[in-house]
């Protein structure tokens with residue numbers, strides 16, 4: 001189990017799904033955690049139950065990011081981990097997508113992730129002992145094999161993958177011990193998939209049946225991979241992608 005004691009983390013989208021599982025996992029591994037979400041009631045409840053702090057924040061409010069980071073550094077004196085997890089789907093194909101759908105999806109999924117990395121790096125550079133930290137961005141297998149019915153989601157998640165590489169390369173070349181990696185979840189039992197199930201009954205079972213493991217991921221399984229990337233166990237791992245998809249991307253579509 002990674003040891004995160006003494007580390008300070010921020011997790012966005014902590015009210016549900018992978019974010020809630022991540023807050024719980026990082027706390028149980030010893031980190032102090034600030035969770036954020038636009039869903040104040042559920043976010044506060046998740047955090048309160050495990051003695052994490054909660055602040056309401058819309059990740060696309062880029063101007064507020066430095067203040068969010070300051071909430072962690074002022075309380076605990078440093079920032080070691082940022083998990084850019086908040087994300088939304090939009091369910092519109094290239095023929096249906098509007099400028100409003102496109103902008104909202106990109107504002108949350110990619111602009112919010114960029115602003116989080118930017119604000120976190122500024123704080124991590126000021127950590128006692130020198131620049132250090134771990135940035136973890138959440139993409140999707142939809143960024144590797146596209147969804148015909150959600151052009152904004154899968155393309156924004158594709159942008160997250162390359163954003164991670166650029167941030168990682170910049171930090172490495174600048175001599176900062178700040179790593180940046182991507183987690184690529186496959187179909188996971190969370191709010192996003194439950195919403196889609198309501199619109200398309202039977203979807204979850206159909207998706208699970210296409211998985212080589214014949215089931216969806218539990219969010220705790222994704223959180224375990226996030227905790228590893230957040231830890232000091234992998235100091236040479238940066239600019240990388242870790243798939244947590246039950247071999248979905250590994251299997252030939254015909255088999």
Ligand SMILES: NC(=O)c1ccc[n+]([C@@H]2O[C@H](COP(=O)([O-])OP(=O)(O)OC[C@H]3O[C@@H](n4cnc5c(N)ncnc54)[C@H](O)[C@@H]3O)[C@@H](O)[C@H]2O)c1
Nearest residue numbers: 013015016017018038058059086087140187188190191192
């Ligand atoms: N569930 C899956 O199958 C799956 C697969 C691949 C990738 N992902 C990614 O995992 C991440 C977590 O999603 P999840 O599956 O846990 O879904 P979820 O809906 O359970 O959780 C998403 C959380 O993000 C919050 N959120 C939404 N917009 C926000 C905003 N503007 N600012 C702050 N918080 C906001 C929501 O309130 C919610 O609590 C997302 O980035 C998603 O794209 C999920």
